[in-house]
Amino acid sequence: MVYLYVTPIPENITEDNWFEISYHHIKNCSKLSLHGTSTYNVMIDVENIRAGNYFNYSYIYTKLLHNLGTTCFKKPKGIYLKSFCKGDWEDSPRTYQNISDYADKHGLVMTGYAYEQIVLDEAATNDHKNYVSEISIRID
Helix, strand or coil: CEEEEEEECCCCCCHHHHHHHHHHHHHHHHHCCCCCCCCCEEEEEHHHHHCCCCCCCCEEEEECCCCCCCCEEEECCCEEEEEEEECCHHHHHHHHHHHHHHHHHCCCCEEEEEEEEEEECCCCCCCHHHCEEEEEEEEC
16 A cells, blocks of 8 residues: 655645645655655646646645555555656646546546656756656556
C-alpha cells in the first residue's frame, strides 16, 4: 500500500493562494519530519481530466514511507496507465490528453485521481524545458 500525506486545494485557486497552500503543506511536512521528498506532487480528479480541466488540482501530496494514521491518503492498488511529461507544467495537458485518448481507444476506464509526481525540477536542472514529471491514472 502506498500512503500519501495530502493537503486539499480549493477549486479556482489563484497563484497567491497556491503559494499559501504550498507553504502550508511544506510546513506540515516539516513538522511531521517528512524530509527529502518532493512537495509539489499533485492529484487531479479524473472527472476534471475528462472535462479538460488539467490544472484543477485536488491535492498536493507527499509520498510517505509508512502510514501516519488519519492524516494519510491510501493510494488504491490496481493497474495504472503511466506516462512521462518533459517540460514545465504548461506542457502537461498534452500528456493528459494522450493518456485519455489511449484509454478511450483501448476501452479502459480511468478512475479516482491522476497522480502527477515530479521526477526532475529546478533542484535538478535550471532549464524548465528539462523538467520531467510522471503521471499515473488508475484504470478499471
